[in-house]
Amino acid sequence: MFDPLKEEITPEILERWDKEYFWHPFTQMKVYREEDNLIFERGEGVYLYDLHGRKYIDAISSLWCNVHGHNHPRLNNALVKQLCKVAHTTTLGSSNVPAIILAKRLVDITPECLTKVFYSEDGAEANEIALKMAYHYFYNKGEKERKYFITLSNAYHGDTIGAVSVGGIEIFHEAYKPLLFKTFKLPSPYWYCKEKYGQLCEECKEDLLNLLKEILDKHHKEIIGITLESGIQAAAGMLPYPKGFMKGVEQLAKQYGVLLIVDEVATGFGRTGTMFYVEQEEVCPDFMTLGKGITGGYLPLAATLTTEEIFNAFLGEFGEAKHFYHGHTYTGNNLACAVAIENLNIFRDENTLSLLQPKIKHLTERLKEFWELPWVYDIRQLGFMAGIELRKKNGEPFPYGERIGFKVAYKAREKGVFLRPLGDVMVLMMPLVIKTEEMNYVLDTLKWAIKEVLQKED
Numbered sequence: 001m002f003d004p005l006k007e008e009i010t011p012e013i014l015e016r017w018d019k020e021y022f023w024h025p026f027t028q029m030k031v032y033r034e035e036d037n038l039i040f041e042r043g044e045g046v047y048l049y050d051l052h053g054r055k056y057i058d059a060i061s062s063l064w065c066n067v068h069g070h071n072h073p074r075l076n077n078a079l080v081k082q083l084c085k086v087a088h089t090t091t092l093g094s095s096n097v098p099a100i101i102l103a104k105r106l107v108d109i110t111p112e113c114l115t116k117v118f119y120s121e122d123g124a125e126a127n128e129i130a131l132k133m134a135y136h137y138f139y140n141k142g143e144k145e146r147k148y149f150i151t152l153s154n155a156y157h158g159d160t161i162g163a164v165s166v167g168g169i170e171i172f173h174e175a176y177k178p179l180l181f182k183t184f185k186l187p188s189p190y191w192y193c194k195e196k197y198g199q200l201c202e203e204c205k206e207d208l209l210n211l212l213k214e215i216l217d218k219h220h221k222e223i224i225g226i227t228l229e230s231g232i233q234a235a236a237g238m239l240p241y242p243k244g245f246m247k248g249v250e251q252l253a254k255q256y257g258v259l260l261i262v263d264e265v266a267t268g269f270g271r272t273g274t275m276f277y278v279e280q281e282e283v284c285p286d287f288m289t290l291g292k293g294i295t296g297g298y299l300p301l302a303a304t305l306t307t308e309e310i311f312n313a314f315l316g317e318f319g320e321a322k323h324f325y326h327g328h329t330y331t332g333n334n335l336a337c338a339v340a341i342e343n344l345n346i347f348r349d350e351n352t353l354s355l356l357q358p359k360i361k362h363l364t365e366r367l368k369e370f371w372e373l374p375w376v377y378d379i380r381q382l383g384f385m386a387g388i389e390l391r392k393k394n395g396e397p398f399p400y401g402e403r404i405g406f407k408v409a410y411k412a413r414e415k416g417v418f419l420r421p422l423g424d425v426m427v428l429m430m431p432l433v434i435k436t437e438e439m440n441y442v443l444d445t446l447k448w449a450i451k452e453v454l455q456k457e458d
């Protein structure tokens with residue numbers, strides 16, 4: 001038996017315990033246990049270091065949340081400063097300093113109609129809260145016949161049951177179907193347009209909006225709202241919408257008196273080139289959900305922003321029991337909010353968004369080179385988010401079990417680039433602070449890795 005008091009925990013012991021005790025998310029553990037895996041020990045800027053001291057560029061921002069780099073002195077200081085005051089105090093009926101300041105800051109930087117902030121810990125919860133609030137809003141107004149949401153095929157809003165119900169990625173969601181609530185579904189905009197018009201275009205946007213209008217015409221009295229990711233279906237493989245689609249959805253929602261829930265969990269905090277994608281289409285939804293980059297990738301925190309109108313429907317005397325009966329133990333955690341405030345300060349002080357613009361252009365330019373590779377079926381980009389879809393030379397997808405995306409990612413690791421694909425879509429979601437040379441290294445390595453893995457294939 002290992003005695004932690006007497007023996008040192010070596011890398012070999014950690015590797016063994018990892019396989020023995022730790023069940024990893026979104027991971028086939030049978031395969032994981034047969035492979036060598038990355039165990040990270042520390043980070044610095046865009047670099048991560050594993051147990052053996054090997055260095056990797058974090059080209060997926062540690063699952064799309066890191067913004068200003070790892071181990072950032074200012075974020076560390078903000079955290080330590082708060083830690084020396086208090087780590088956590090409940091916000092159920094009481095408050096704390098960083099949670100108040102962050103709420104004000106979030107209201108200031110989001111579209112004008114959003115004036116209230118409800119905290120949670122992960123993107124899925126932020127969406128779950130938006131769904132419950134939207135339903136409950138009509139319930140409090142006495143409109144109890146409203147039970148359904150309109151959702152998009154290929155949507156991803158997280159993994160709790162409500163978030164899965166409004167999601168639509170077959171491979172993630174299929175098994176849970178009997179547990180999910182019913183929704184009305186629009187086709188996935190990207191694939192619908194690609195199939196019908198070969199590209200995203202104005203006509204296709206109009207077709208999609210007409211489909212939405214048909215559902216609303218028939219069912220609006222039973223509809224609570226429309227849920228969608230902002231600008232791009234990220235987890236489905238980086239699938240952007242046609243320009244103006246979100247604006248059109250907003251107009252229809254208003255026209256038919258249903259609520260609009262926009263998920264900015266992936267796109268928020270600069271990923272698309274503006275702080276939030278909704279700014280690019282001048283959309284102000286009834287709910288906007290935030291997560292991932294909100295703490296710069298430091299701590300689990302999420303937020304559901306909503307309007308005065310929604311908030312007011314929950315006001316009443318205590319005995320009327322109209323309040324929102326929802327909360328989590330760590331809602332509005334002091335440490336997470338303190339680091340989120342500093343994350344915003346860094347955006348402001350370091351001009352993160354203006355420095356990002358040339359990097360987005362550079363990414364667009366360099367992505368074009370990937371068309372040279374015969375296995376590149378599609379290249380998609382929105383701001384600093386990008387996906388390169390790999391298929392066989394004849395355009396058919398590789399069999400799922402071949403794990404081509406993972407093989408390419410593992411190959412890239414050999415040269416110190418950390419990637420995690422979505423199926424066979426190679427995702428690039430680099431920290432916003434990455435330097436051009438570092439971006440070039442990521443892109444060169446990815447191109448090399450694709451060739452290495454696929455040159456034997458036809």
Ligand SMILES: *Cc1c(COP(=O)(O)O)cnc(C)c1O
Nearest residue numbers: 122123124156157158229265266
């Ligand atoms: C990642 C993601 C979520 C889920 O967030 P978690 O923090 O993983 O629960 C929800 N929506 C979108 C668009 C996401 O990309």
